[in-house]
Amino acid sequence: METLSFLAYAFDGLLCVSLLLIAWMSLASQNLFKAIVLFVTFGLLMALAWVRLNAPDVAMAEVAIGAGLTGALLLASLARLREISIVEIGTSNFKTNIHHTSYDVRWPLFIFLVILAMGLGYAIFSLPEHAVGLQKVVEENLERSGVSNPVTGVLLNFRAYDTLLEMIVLLVALLGIWALEDSIPHTKTILSSPVLDALTGLLVPLLILVAAYLLWVGAHAPGGAFQAGSVLGAAGVLLLLSGWQLRKIFSSFTLRFILVAGSALFLAVAALSMLITGRLLEYPPAQASSLIFMLESVATVSIGVTLITLFLSAFWEKEDKK
Amino acid sequence: MLDYATLILLILGAIFFFAGTLGLIRFPDVYTRLHALTKADNVGLGLIIAGLCLQAESWTIVGKLFLIWVLVLSSGATSAHLIAKSALHKGIPFWKR
Amino acid sequence: MQTFYLGLALFLLLNLVIGMWRILRGPTPADRMLSAQLFGTIAVAILLLLSQAMDNAALRDLALIFALLAALTAVAFVQRAWPKEDLEDDIA
Numbered sequence: 477m478e479t480l481s482f483l484a485y486a487f488d489g490l491l492c493v494s495l496l497l498i499a500w501m502s503l504a505s506q507n508l509f510k511a512i513v514l515f516v517t518f519g520l521l522m523a524l525a526w527v528r529l530n531a532p533d534v535a536m537a538e539v540a541i542g543a544g545l546t547g548a549l550l551l552a553s554l555a556r557l558r559e560i561s562i563v564e565i566g567t568s569n570f571k572t573n574i575h576h577t578s579y580d581v582r583w584p585l586f587i588f589l590v591i592l593a594m595g596l597g598y599a600i601f602s603l604p605e606h607a608v609g610l611q612k613v614v615e616e617n618l619e620r621s622g623v624s625n626p627v628t629g630v631l632l633n634f635r636a637y638d639t640l641l642e643m644i645v646l647l648v649a650l651l652g653i654w655a656l657e658d659s660i661p662h663t664k665t666i667l668s669s670p671v672l673d674a675l676t677g678l679l680v681p682l683l684i685l686v687a688a689y690l691l692w693v694g695a696h697a698p699g700g701a702f703q704a705g706s707v708l709g710a711a712g713v714l715l716l717l718s719g720w721q722l723r724k725i726f727s728s729f730t731l732r733f734i735l736v737a738g739s740a741l742f743l744a745v746a747a748l749s750m751l752i753t754g755r756l757l758e759y760p761p762a763q764a765s766s767l768i769f770m771l772e773s774v775a776t777v778s779i780g781v782t783l784i785t786l787f788l789s790a791f792w793e794k795e796d797k798k
Numbered sequence: 799m800l801d802y803a804t805l806i807l808l809i810l811g812a813i814f815f816f817a818g819t820l821g822l823i824r825f826p827d828v829y830t831r832l833h834a835l836t837k838a839d840n841v842g843l844g845l846i847i848a849g850l851c852l853q854a855e856s857w858t859i860v861g862k863l864f865l866i867w868v869l870v871l872s873s874g875a876t877s878a879h880l881i882a883k884s885a886l887h888k889g890i891p892f893w894k895r
Numbered sequence: 896m897q898t899f900y901l902g903l904a905l906f907l908l909l910n911l912v913i914g915m916w917r918i919l920r921g922p923t924p925a926d927r928m929l930s931a932q933l934f935g936t937i938a939v940a941i942l943l944l945l946s947q948a949m950d951n952a953a954l955r956d957l958a959l960i961f962a963l964l965a966a967l968t969a970v971a972f973v974q975r976a977w978p979k980e981d982l983e984d985d986i987a
Contacts, residue, residue: 483901487908494912501919513918513927516968520938523957524908527945532953536960543935544964548971555975669883675876675966682869683963690956698953703960710964717970801896808944812903815937819910822917822933828925831917835933846940850947862955863943869962870936877932877969884973885925 488528495521508557512550519543532698533627536690540706541783548713549787622764623695631700632768636757640746642702643739643775646782650735653789668719676718683711691776695765701772705779712784735785738778742771800852807849814842827893828885832878839874843867900948904941911937928972935965 498521502514519542526535614626614634621629631639687707694700745767746757753760759767814837821834847867851860914937917930939958946954 480898480901483898483905487901487905490905490908490912494908494915498915509924510918510927513931516931517915517918517934520934521911523961524938524941527942527949527954527957530949530951532951532957536957539957539960540964543961544967547931547968551968551971552975669880671876671879672970675872678872679869679963679966686959686963690960693956698956707960707963710967714967714970717967717974804896805899808899808903811940812906815907815910815940818933819914822914822930828923828929831926832929835929835936838933839936843936843940846943850943853947859952859955862959866939866943866955866959866962869959870939870965873962873966873969874932874936877966878929880973881925881929881969885923890923890925 491521491525491528495525508554512547512554515550516543516547519546533700533703536698536703537706540703540710544710545706545713545783545787548717552787620761620764622759622761622766622768625694625696625698625700627698628694628700628768628772632771633759633764636742636746636771639701639775640739640742640757643742643778646779647735647739650782650786653786672718676714680711680715683707683714687711687776687780691772694772695769701775702779704772704776706783708776708780709783709787712780713787716784716788731781731785734777734781736778738775741774745771804849804852807845807852811842811845811847811849814838814845818842828890829882829892832882836874836878839870843870897948900944904944904948907937907941907944911941924972928969932965932969935961939965 495518498514498518502511502518505511505514519538522542523535523538526532526538614630617634618624618626618629621633623629623632687704690699690704690707691701692699694704745759749755749757749759818834818838821837822831825831825834844867847863851863854860854863911934914930914933918927921927921930939961942954942958942961946952946958
């Protein structure tokens with residue numbers, strides 16, 4: 477085997493093995509903090525895996541969300557758990573209780589999983605070597621979609637229906653978290669450090685700029701609304717972690733308007749397209765690219781604010797609600 | 799000629815990354831390990847980026863690479879500072895011989 | 896040249912895998928956190944090398960995003976998951 481393909485196989489192979497290893501260690505770890513750090517590393521390696529699979533758009537979303545925001549969210553949740561345990565339970569034992577299941581349950585489960593894995597393996601290996609799928613159809617129709625990046629074309633035009641539902645799902649997730657208010661006060665031990673403030677001052681404007689760049693570049697290169705939105709969310713989370721105080725903002729109309737704006741606009745466009753072209757979410761080709769850009773811009777801000785609000789739920793003080 | 803320069807710079811960068819990993823594994827306490835990791839950040843990544851800049855097709859790419867290096871530098875330095883400060887507050891002892 | 900980039904990327908990935916030992920071992924949470932930081936930097940280097948090897952300019956944007964978000968987890972750790980009050984060691 478020539479060196480190049482050997483190295484490629486070695487790289488991919490090592491990536492696969494370490495992904496599986498980290499996933500297992502993260503789930504099997506009794507120390508919750510260790511599990512979280514392993515999970516963040518898993519997100520990182522997953523992003524590399526997406527890159528090797530030639531899917532940079534997905535890798536971007538994975539980096540921003542998996543390796544950045546989710547890490548911060550999980551750590552904040554762990555801190556919340558700690559507070560709750562101290563206040564209510566009184567013990568500080570944060571190791572997960574791995575009580576040993578009796579053998580009666582584990583062996584059939586294991587056999588079932590092995591059979592499932594074999595079935596999946598067979599399905600994957602029996603796929604044709606170079607599956608063409610819908611690639612040709614997408615390529616032929618790409619100029620009519622208004623963008624030149626096939627991923628954006630599919631997400632925002634050919635399968636805009638899926639993206640609409642994704643945005644609504646994000647909104648519903650936020651509503652679910654809001655519904656789970658609890659009355660235990662949070663402690664706010666914010667380490668204030670001029671170094672951190674300086675870094676935030678450097679990073680946040682750059683993050684906002686990069687979010688705008690990703691939004692714009694999504695039309696012809698990997699990027700797009702979700703990636704830009706998650707970078708924006710990361711900017712907000714960084715601000716929150718540096719001590720930016722948000723007071724009494726959740727009942728404000730502005731926040732709720734922004735949160736809903738993305739999905740609402742999408743729905744409006746869907747309804748409008750229904751009226752104009754008679755089919756759901758089929759854009760007239762002449763206006764397609766401006767429609768897509770408008771949808772993406774509003775979606776970016778909406779997604780970013782949703783992610784920030786998601787994180788904020790781990791940060792509230794009792795008096796700040798309502 | 800440019801290729802040879804890139805080769806040398808990249809190999810040197812990789813050596814520093816290896817030094818960083820080695821330090822991470824072998825150094826005796828948190829503070830010393832933080833030192834190791836910032837070496838990989840600054841010099842290791844800096845050399846690799848310098849090597850890649852030589853191969854870049856346009857000045858935009860050089861600018862982007864340089865920006866990446868500056869960002870990793872500042873993030874790395876700040877993270878190291880914050881972690882060390884917290885470790886100090888929590889009273890994690892220094893390693894003494 | 897391409898072979899060289901891939902080989903170097905492989906070497907860096909190996910470094911990452913070796914470094915995982917510190918996450919498993921590290922007595923204090925700070926040790927685990929700083930390993931995650933190192934992995935972020937290694938990933939940036941791998942991405943830049945892959946962008947040359949796979950000839951994909953978008954990967955540099957990806958490396959940029961990575962570099963920007965590198966500090967986020969560490970800041971979240973310091974601010975939230977590691978407060979100044981004394982807690983028992985079995986948290987680590």
